[in-house]
Structures are given as structure tokens and as C-alpha cells.
Amino acid sequence: MVELFIVFIKIGFTSFGGLSMVPLIMEEMQSHQWMSVEDLTNLIAIAEMTPGPLGINCATFAGMKTAGILGSIVAVFGVLTPAFTLTLLAAIFFSKFRESSLMKKILFIVKPICVAMILVTIFGLVRQNYFDGRGLNLISCGIGIFMFYLLVRRKWSIPRVIGLSAFIGILFFEILKS
């Protein structure tokens, strides 16, 4: 439990916005063997499908999977520690903080690192989801490319994309299989 809390404090302080949390959660969950890659893929889908901030959703799910309801609360508080400490300080010294050149420099360096981290995560997920025992799974790839088209070109919202891909998944992987 204490370990879970520390892990999520670590994740909280080293993540900068949105999905940059995903590689961090992935790394920690795998190194502690708390979750499988499959669970982690589903975690992203579930966190995107349900309301509320992604980071809190991820923390709840991960905490719940490892140590039940208490675990989820511990994980969320871990992930919220930056908000309760650093951000509170920033709020108190707001005017000084606003034009901090240090913060700008940190972001300048950290953001490209986040891009690299997420790319590595994508690489791992591609291996997990688009390949099976025999090699590249064409149906999965097709779904992926089609969804990318809908997201980027047609500007579909994420819950819609997830709903459609669930439907296609049932159609191709269960009904047409037999």
C-alpha cells in the first residue's frame, strides 16, 4: 500500500499533462508486476471512455486492480500530491510564478522527452495489439487505420471511436470467427 502511494507520487511529479502519464504508469505497473500489458491497454480505453480527468481515472483503475478500493483512493491521493503541494505553492506565489523562466526551460526540455516516451509506449502497444502468434493481424491493423482516419480527418470524438471499435471488434473477433 505504501509502495503504491509512493509509486503514484512519483508518477504525479514526473508527468506533464494528459497522456504523458501513460508510459509512466506502464513502466511502474510492469516493474512491480501489478498489471499485464493487456490490462494496461484496456485501462487507457476505459479512462478515455469514462468522464473525468484521465490521470485520476488511470490512478483509480490501477489502484483498484492492485489493492481494491483502498488502493484506488491511495493511488489518487498519490497522483494528486503535486496539486496539493507544488500547485498550492504556485498559487500562493502566483505573480512570481507566472513569468518564471525556469518553468519555461523545464517545459522546453521535458516536453520533447514526453513525446519520445509516448512514442516508445505506442511501439509497445502496437506489438501487443496488432500482432498475434502468426504475425501481423490484418483486421486489427485495419481497425486501427480506420479509427485514425475517423479521429484525425473526420474529427470524431474519442467515446464515439471507442464505441464503434468495440462494435467492430465483436463483429470480427466473435461473430465472424465461427
Added chain:
Amino acid sequence: MIKNREEESKMKKINVKKGIEIFYFFFKIGCFTFGGGWSILAQIEQEFVEKREWITREELMDLTAVGRSLPGIMITNISMLFGYAVNGWLGGICAVIGIACPAIIILSVVTIFYDLLKENAYCYAALKGIGCAVIPIIAKAVMSLGKDALKTKLGWGICIVSLLVLFFFNIGNVVLICVGVIAAIIWWIGEKLW
């Protein structure tokens, strides 16, 4: 002097009530907002800038800029800054807890169902389909992050170097971010001393 004190006590009275209001509003946002930070921000703007006029649009923009640059979850950082700006530390804590509660409740329920349903063949197939869609979702997110992060050649360089490091050395993400932050601090100190 007396007037001052009166105002002060008035402020204190409003504090708790305001805190509850803030908690309630952020709890509501937490329940019904899909699609992350920006849509939440739009709702804050609608409610507190346009309707209640607790804060100006410029102030909210400033808060957002700072909230984005801090580590952690962007929207809870902004909630904290906003709550603090309108109602001190109580407001900040109310806003953060308010936005976190619905997510904890909903996700706890979902996780219980997830474990029950994962073995079901149809659910398994649906999850397999969703798994294929997760990658484009992340890819899109990294594209928009990349637009911001890779504006300069130096940004590209840092990204490529970290990619190589992540692929070929057994270095964790946390370590890499820490190295990045330390490098930025050294750069900052160096510039100050120059």
C-alpha cells in the same frame, strides 16, 4: 477599521459557503465531462467568468498557463489555482477533491465490472477491438503534443536523443524526466550567472 473588520468577517462567512459551492460545481464537472482538460476549462469559463463573474477571463488564462506548466494532472492543477484565487486554500482543496471524487467512484464501479466481464467472449472481442483504437487515440495526442514540443531544432534533438536512450539503454522514464528537469535547472542557473 471597523468597516474593514466587518468586511473581513463577511469574507470568512462566505468562505465556507463558497467552498461548498465550488465543491459542488467541480463534482458536477467531474461527473459529466468527457474528453479531458479543455472541455472542463470551457465549463469553468462559462460558469465563473460569464455567469458568476468571480474571476476575469484574463485571470483564468493566466491560471491555465501556470497550471499547464506544473507537473501532475493539468486540470487538477488548474482547479487548485482557480479555487485558491477565488477562495483561498479551502477553495483550492474543495475544487481538487470535487473533481476527483466522481472519477474515483465511477472508475471503481467500472473496474469491478471489468473484472467480471473480461472473461465473457463478447466483451473480450469488444475489448480487442477497442485495443486497436487505443493506438490511434494516443497517436493523435502525441501529434498535438509534438506540434508544441518540436517547434525548434533543439526540441527535435532532445526528442531523438531520448528515443535512442529509451530504446537502447535500460533507463526508466522517471529517471529520464528527472535528468531533463536537472538539465533545465543547470541551464537556468547558467543563464542567471552569465
